[in-house]
Ligand SMILES: Nc1nc(=O)c2c([nH]1)NC[C@@H]1CN(c3ccc(C(=O)N[C@@H](CCC(=O)O)C(=O)O)cc3)CN21
């Protein structure tokens with residue numbers, strides 16, 4: 448009986464992360480060849496959706512080893528409202544270095560827009576605090592949207608937001624979250640983005656006293672860079688492994704009090720890392 452349940456869960460999970468490989472396969476074999484801002488060239492498709500039932504487990508890619516530490520620290524950095532890479536560098540996370548100026552600044556990117564959106568009338572809007580308040584007091588709301596896409600400040604950002612908007616939804620005590628990602632680097636960025644928003648869903652659910660539901664990933668321009676094609680083929684030859692599980696060791700009582708050490712991933716058995724250059 449337990450063996451059967453385990454097998455069913457593994458099959459469910461294989462379907463879980465198989466969705467990522469399906470997107471990769473679609474771009475590789477049916478994508479349009481495009482030139483892009485970075486001068487690298489891509490194969491891209493427009494419009495794609497994946498759905499991860501977070502009760503089955505945590506959607507961390509097993510067909511290539513991922514550095515979960517960078518993902519957790521980056522999310523905590525967004526939640527701090529921080530937009531300077533110094534805090535990341537002090538924690539040995541270098542994924543934003545290429546885009547920072549000589550002072551480490553990225554301009555008013557995610558952290559700024561999430562925690563301190565400046566309105567035309569001078570108000571400062573903490574979208575994350577307001578979201579948690581609404582999740583607690585009016586979970587049926589259809590307006591639980593957080594946007595990093597601030598057209599008035601795009602010119603000052605080192606990179607326009609890729610994961611630019613998300614919406615929350617509560618039914619039967621379960622929190623679901625859908626992300627709209629306008630531009631998606633399938634090989635490097637997307638595995639990070641899926642894990643990051645799955646983690647955010649767990650954190651928001653904990654703060655609002657809810658269970659987790661689905662994380663829905665919706666992509667706009669979904670592309671494989673031309674210097675990631677061999678790596679993609681290698682990954683497509685691999686089969687997803689069993690589902691890892693996330694444990695949050697304590698409830699720190701506030702969205703602002705999480706620490707890296709609060710998160711533990713269990714049963715993460717991944718195939719070897721595959722290196723790929725990032726397009727700047
Ligand atoms: N072209 C491009 N793709 C991205 O995914 C991306 C950007 N640019 N610019 C902004 C951020 C930075 N992000 C990044 C940047 C680098 C890696 C990267 O090099 N990942 C390696 C090692 C990661 C580590 O050091 O932990 C990987 O193999 O996943 C991933 C995401 C996501 N974003």
Ligand SMILES: O=c1ccn([C@H]2C[C@H](O)[C@@H](COP(=O)(O)O)O2)c(=O)[nH]1
Nearest residue numbers: 484607609610630631632636637640
């Ligand atoms: O979280 C992220 C951040 C960035 N990306 C990728 C998507 C694109 O390949 C580049 C951004 O270039 P644009 O010309 O601004 O679209 O970075 C990602 O996948 N995930």
